Amino acid sequence: MHELLLICSEDDVEIVSDALMEVEALAVSVEDADADTDAEKALFGEPGMPAPKSGWQRSVVRALFPTEAEATETATLILAQDWAADVHVQAIQAVEEQDWVRLTQSQFKPVEITPEFWIVPSWHEAPAQAKQVMQLDPGLAFGTGTHPTTRMCLRWIARNAEAWPRVLDYGCGSGILAIGAALFGATNIDAVDIDPAAVTATLANAEANKVSVHAALPDAANGEYPLVLANILATPLRLLAPLLCSHLTPGGHLVLAGILERQADELKEAYAPWVQLEVSDSEDGWILMTARR
Numbered sequence: 001m002h003e004l005l006l007i008c009s010e011d012d013v014e015i016v017s018d019a020l021m022e023v024e025a026l027a028v029s030v031e032d033a034d035a036d037t038d039a040e041k042a043l044f045g046e047p048g049m050p051a052p053k054s055g056w057q058r059s060v061v062r063a064l065f066p067t068e069a070e071a072t073e074t075a076t077l078i079l080a081q082d083w084a085a086d087v088h089v090q091a092i093q094a095v096e097e098q099d100w101v102r103l104t105q106s107q108f109k110p111v112e113i114t115p116e117f118w119i120v121p122s123w124h125e126a127p128a129q130a131k132q133v134m135q136l137d138p139g140l141a142f143g144t145g146t147h148p149t150t151r152m153c154l155r156w157i158a159r160n161a162e163a164w165p166r167v168l169d170y171g172c173g174s175g176i177l178a179i180g181a182a183l184f185g186a187t188n189i190d191a192v193d194i195d196p197a198a199v200t201a202t203l204a205n206a207e208a209n210k211v212s213v214h215a216a217l218p219d220a221a222n223g224e225y226p227l228v229l230a231n232i233l234a235t236p237l238r239l240l241a242p243l244l245c246s247h248l249t250p251g252g253h254l255v256l257a258g259i260l261e262r263q264a265d266e267l268k269e270a271y272a273p274w275v276q277l278e279v280s281d282s283e284d285g286w287i288l289m290t291a292r293r
């Protein structure tokens with residue numbers, strides 16, 4: 001295991017933490033960069049209430065990755081974002097092995113998507129009110145339903161439950177969106193990702209949920225689909241605009257996530273030659289953008 005330590009200002013803590021969760025960090029934590037120095041300024045909250053702010057004046061955001069290469073790649077990706085001018089890499093360093101499985105399991109509980117639709121880890125009972133359940137364990141790939149971007153996509157799928165005859169999940173991670181679509185009646189689902197670990201995880205998760213999903217590398221996306229889902233960060237989504245739109249049937253639905261509120265206009269502009277994107281949901285500063293071709 002390797003950890004990436006990023007120094008950032010109070011204003012950037014949330015966006016940096018969210019971006020690290022987006023790119024498959026196994027764990028993300030925030031500490032005071034000035035702890036035990038003369039510059040230390042304690043944050044005091046009401047007992048039992050959350051801290052008044054999500055970070056200190058100067059925070060260290062610590063993110064854990066399976067390999068040094070992933071920690072380094074993430075540092076490069078984060079520093080390339082337009083909001084990262086004041087973000088600096090403090091270190092990329094090896095960390096000692098622990099019982100990561102137990103530690104990770106203790107952090108994941110059932111996640112409510114709608115009152116009837118829940119994501120449940122295999123070591124948990126499904127909540128009594130759950131009528132539709134996806135069984136999903138955190139693995140090497142992103143997507144356990146705990147991130148707002150994933151939840152918004154799944155809510156869209158649940159609210160637009162249809163027997164979609166073909167679906168493309170572009171950037172499938174754990175396969176959570178593809179499996180969600182399958183549970184709500186879709187068939188012929190292609191789930192693609194540049195990360196071979198995501199392809200493996202998607203196949204395993206589809207099998208655990210007894211649904212059929214064709215998971216593969218991105219070249220497997222072929223022809224037109226009435227529903228195209230893509231939960232990736234704004235920069236790759238901008239670059240992928242021509243490709244994703246070329247896979248939409250006339251009248252087909254495009255559902256995009258991984259976008260921050262203030263990135264809405266740049267995404268609208270990038271997709272304008274093909275579709276008119278609109279913001280159709282938002283959660284914790286993230287937005288869901290959708291369109292029909």
Ligand SMILES: C[S@@+](CC[C@H](N)C(=O)[O-])C[C@H]1O[C@@H](n2cnc3c(N)ncnc32)[C@H](O)[C@@H]1O
Pocket residue numbers: 022023141142143144145149150153170171172173174175176177192193194195198218231232233236258
């Ligand atoms: C934020 S995760 C989303 C995972 C899952 N779909 C979800 O909603 O939780 C983004 C995924 O997109 C993949 N990805 C990033 N850039 C990509 C690209 N250009 N083509 C295909 N997949 C990509 C990453 O490997 C990662 O698994």
